[in-house]
Amino acid sequence: MAAPALLRLIYRNVRVNTDPASLVILLGLPAMYLVFFGFGFQSLATASGAGTNYLTFLAPGILAFQAVMAGTVAGSILWADRRFGMLAQLLVGPFTRLEYLLGIIVTSLLFGLGGALVMLAIAVGLLGVGTLTVMGLGVMLGTIALGSVLFGSLMLLLAALVKSNNAYNSVQILLIFFVNFASTVFYPLGSSLPLALRALFEVNPLTYVADVVRNGYQRQLSAQNGLEVGVLAVEMVVLLVLATRAYFRSDVSME
Amino acid sequence: MLSGSAGGGGRDAPIRCEQLVHTYDGRQRALDGVSFQVGRGEVFGLLGRNGAGKSTLIKAMTTLITPTGGSLRILGLDPAQDGRRIRERIGVVQQGESFDFTSVEGNLEIYGILWGVPHEERARRREALLERFGIADIRRRRSFDLSGGQKRRVQVAREFMHDMDILFLDEPTVGLDVLMRRALLDSVREEARRGLTVVFTTHNLEEADYLCDRVAVIDLGKILVCDSVAELKRLYAGKKTVEVSSDRDHAGRFFDALAERTGVGDRLTVRGAAATLLTDDPKVALATILEVAGRTGAALEWLNVRGNTLEDVFLRTVSNGGNGLGGSRPP
Numbered sequence: 001m002a003a004p005a006l007l008r009l010i011y012r013n014v015r016v017n018t019d020p021a022s023l024v025i026l027l028g029l030p031a032m033y034l035v036f037f038g039f040g041f042q043s044l045a046t047a048s049g050a051g052t053n054y055l056t057f058l059a060p061g062i063l064a065f066q067a068v069m070a071g072t073v074a075g076s077i078l079w080a081d082r083r084f085g086m087l088a089q090l091l092v093g094p095f096t097r098l099e100y101l102l103g104i105i106v107t108s109l110l111f112g113l114g115g116a117l118v119m120l121a122i123a124v125g126l127l128g129v130g131t132l133t134v135m136g137l138g139v140m141l142g143t144i145a146l147g148s149v150l151f152g153s154l155m156l157l158l159a160a161l162v163k164s165n166n167a168y169n170s171v172q173i174l175l176i177f178f179v180n181f182a183s184t185v186f187y188p189l190g191s192s193l194p195l196a197l198r199a200l201f202e203v204n205p206l207t208y209v210a211d212v213v214r215n216g217y218q219r220q221l222s223a224q225n226g227l228e229v230g231v232l233a234v235e236m237v238v239l240l241v242l243a244t245r246a247y248f249r250s251d252v253s254m255e
Numbered sequence: 256m257l258s259g260s261a262g263g264g265g266r267d268a269p270i271r272c273e274q275l276v277h278t279y280d281g282r283q284r285a286l287d288g289v290s291f292q293v294g295r296g297e298v299f300g301l302l303g304r305n306g307a308g309k310s311t312l313i314k315a316m317t318t319l320i321t322p323t324g325g326s327l328r329i330l331g332l333d334p335a336q337d338g339r340r341i342r343e344r345i346g347v348v349q350q351g352e353s354f355d356f357t358s359v360e361g362n363l364e365i366y367g368i369l370w371g372v373p374h375e376e377r378a379r380r381r382e383a384l385l386e387r388f389g390i391a392d393i394r395r396r397r398s399f400d401l402s403g404g405q406k407r408r409v410q411v412a413r414e415f416m417h418d419m420d421i422l423f424l425d426e427p428t429v430g431l432d433v434l435m436r437r438a439l440l441d442s443v444r445e446e447a448r449r450g451l452t453v454v455f456t457t458h459n460l461e462e463a464d465y466l467c468d469r470v471a472v473i474d475l476g477k478i479l480v481c482d483s484v485a486e487l488k489r490l491y492a493g494k495k496t497v498e499v500s501s502d503r504d505h506a507g508r509f510f511d512a513l514a515e516r517t518g519v520g521d522r523l524t525v526r527g528a529a530a531t532l533l534t535d536d537p538k539v540a541l542a543t544i545l546e547v548a549g550r551t552g553a554a555l556e557w558l559n560v561r562g563n564t565l566e567d568v569f570l571r572t573v574s575n576g577g578n579g580l581g582g583s584r585p586p
Contacts (some may be wrong), residue, residue: 008369015365016355085353092317092347093369094339252319 005095009103013077014110026069026111027118034062034122037186056130059123060140060214061185063116067144067209068179070112071151072172077104078159078247079168088252101247105152105240112148113141131219139216139225146232147209151179153239160246183207184214208232268292269330269421269452270299270316276324277311277476285311286322287476293454293469298447300467300484301456302569308476309456310350313425316454317347330420346419348411348427350456354398359390359409362398363416370417380416387442388412389435403430411439421452428462440466460566472569480568487568495537496567499544500529500557509553516543524570529557533567 003011017026038055045054081087090100120140124132155172162168180186182197183206189198201207208228215221270293277286285308293299303309314320316329318338327334329341355362360381367377385391388408393401398409407430414422424443428436444466447453457463463470464484471481480487501509506528513530517523521540522533534540537560548555 003371008371012355012365012369015361016357019356080356085349085351086355088319088349088351089347089353090369092319092342092345092349094343094371095369096339 005099006102006106009090009095009099010106010110013103013107017073017077017107017111026073027115030062030065030069030115030119031122033065034059034119034126038126056127056218057188057214058186059119059127060217061183061210063119063123063140063144063217064147064206064210064213065180065185066115066119067112067147068151068176068206069115070108070148071153071155072176073111074104074108074152075155075159075168075172077107078156079162082159082250082252083165091252097248101156101244104156105149108152109145109148112144112152116141116144132217133219136216136219136221139221140213143209143212143216143229143232146229146236147205150205150232150236150239153236153243156243157239157246160243160250179204179206184210205232205235267331268294270454271328272312272316272325273327274325275312275315275322275327277315277320277322285476286315286325288325289473289476289478290325291471291478291481293452295452296447296450297468298443298453298455298466300463300470301454301473302458302460302463302470302565303456303473307474309473310425311476312473313347313423313454313456317345317423318342344420346414346417346422348414348422348424350425350429352406353410354406356397356399358395358397359401360385360394362409363413366413367416372417377416384412384415389438404432404435407431408435408439415446419451421454422446424453424455426457427455428457428459436462460564460569464565470565484565487565494533494535496561497532497534497537497540497544498529498557498559498561499532499555501548501553501555503528505551505553509548509551512547512551513544516547518543531567 034055038058041058042054078087081090087100091097095103120137154175158171158175159168162171178200182200183204184201185206189201189207193201208231212221212225212228212232215225270291272292273290275286275289276284278284287308289308289312291299301309301312311320315322315327315334318329318334318341321335330344332341334341355365357365363381363384364377367380372380385394388411390405390408390412393405398406401409407427411424411427422443428439431439440462443453443455455463455467467484469481469483470487472479510523510525510530513532514523514525517532518534518536518539521535524531524533532540532544541558541560544555544558547553
């Protein structure tokens, strides 16, 4: 008996997006952030006499960053399928539009969690198990899953609305840069930040993901983190609704 | 609609289309009362200019759009209610490219998985199709690195990874060389003999002539003529087409004079410095052409007499909006 349609779509999405070139970007880039930024800025912290372990701070941030990378997978699948004709081809096959969308979202979730586990393995290899607990791990993975769907929805919205390849690539790169560097992935939200930049940090969902993952990693979870997860959940629902509407209204191909 | 039978297979026909209407944005009428049937094992050709309504009709039949009016039944099912059940039993080779970012054999394999073909059957079909469509030697090449003809072969081969009752082919031979085109058409014909219903759109009328049991000429969202190829050609029985072209300096005067001398039943169609004359008596027509050329000083650059093709049917049907097969002289 054949597997359900949704599973077949997920299998296809995973298989098509796990070629070596895609994996280098999806896993290699965050791993390089972790190693180069981690050791590079650690030397700066040591030289300034701050006495902090920057690698311990950065590692959970890189895990959180996997949610953004998972989001780019979701957007890229829809974009490529519209641009290269596979969306129209799949929709004249034994699938519904909703199944196709769910297939992408679940794929993005799998990439987010899979990537986070790879980064976690690298982090544990560099830092040891340290303060990590089973509960902390559960909270981290749950938050990364939430973030993966949230950023997946954001990228799906982009892929459904944009009509040119250049526009899609440019907006995606800008979004990744903004979301990545206007968050607490690489540095803490300190009082020395200019007010405008601080506001950007505050509205950036990746800040919330990074905070919860970091506190989960360092066994410092608090009620504040619960609130942050709640905000993330609301934002995820809003973006998912917007992305779904845009997707159902979009043309199936770019021709 | 001109003459002919819109029917093929009666009430059990896999495709039944009655007074189908579709408008885009509530204004642009892409389909305007289209009616026809396609029988089991029949190869049905859809001919028409760009923008005539062929693609909209294919989209409606493959459930990609819901027609705004009329009745459509595919395999006895209503596309608006039973889209998935229909899609499980059809195959579609679309006009544009559609590939996954993987190898040729990877594309076939993934397609088989998407259609739920069991592992062993999938491998058997993949190997057979790679051989049948002459793509075994490029099986490990990435689909996006292939030439246009190779891509087209992979796209058509891929569709045969799964079972189907109806196959929709939207200009499947674009980019194929003569040998591969003929091999593909023969493959389709063989599948039709085994009971597969085929809907085929093309701009190449020789292909339609070679492959199709019946053809419909569609223009401005209406079917102008729908009949067997043999029947359409019969309308030209006894007639021949004379092709003539003149030097540009004298073309206007020459064709004006020729139009005045054309006999009853003959039809002259002029395009620039060239014209075709549909005639019952080619000997008289040739004599007239030579006489008029001599009188007007026109230098004839081409003069040829031939039998009629489906292309003649198409051109005359479209240029006359389905009102008979007579020719017309463009303004």
